[in-house]
Amino acid sequence: MMATMTSHPGRELFDFVRHWSRRWTGVGITVDRDRGRDVSVTEAALAHGAGGATVNQIAAELGIDQSGASRMVTQAIERGYLTKTTGGDARRRLVHVTEAGEALVAASHAWQDRIFADLTNDWTPTEVEQFSHLMKRLTAAHRDR
DSSP states (O other): OOOOOSSOHHHHHHHHHHHHHTOOOSSTTOOOHHHHHHHHHHHHHHTTOTTOBOHHHHHHHHTSOHHHHHHHHHHHHHTTSEEEEEOSSTTOEEEEEOHHHHHHHHHHHHHHHHHHHHHTTTSOHHHHHHHHHHHHHHHHHHTTO
């Protein structure tokens, strides 16, 4: 027989994700959805390294369709975070991250670290490390689903 749980970890996880997925701005606390999209698409391009990524690879990394990824790439190009080049095969276009894109992602990561530090400021270093380890474990176990 399954034990009755007094907490709802699944609901808590999704509530946590919904809450924080809407909060990236890089400046103050104002929500800027476009900046969040720019960070996401730029991180997806960075995941494929210096050789660049195709729009289809970025779409797969983001878990969205090609047309949605294409719109996000176009917006990030217009804002100076990404560029497109022709690969060895003239039909293949590769997306590369610009210096501005690298700076955007670095600012995003710094903001994420500050928020996490603020959220866990009353935790012990051991609790912070355990939580971090468990998040990595959960993500790694389900990354390709």
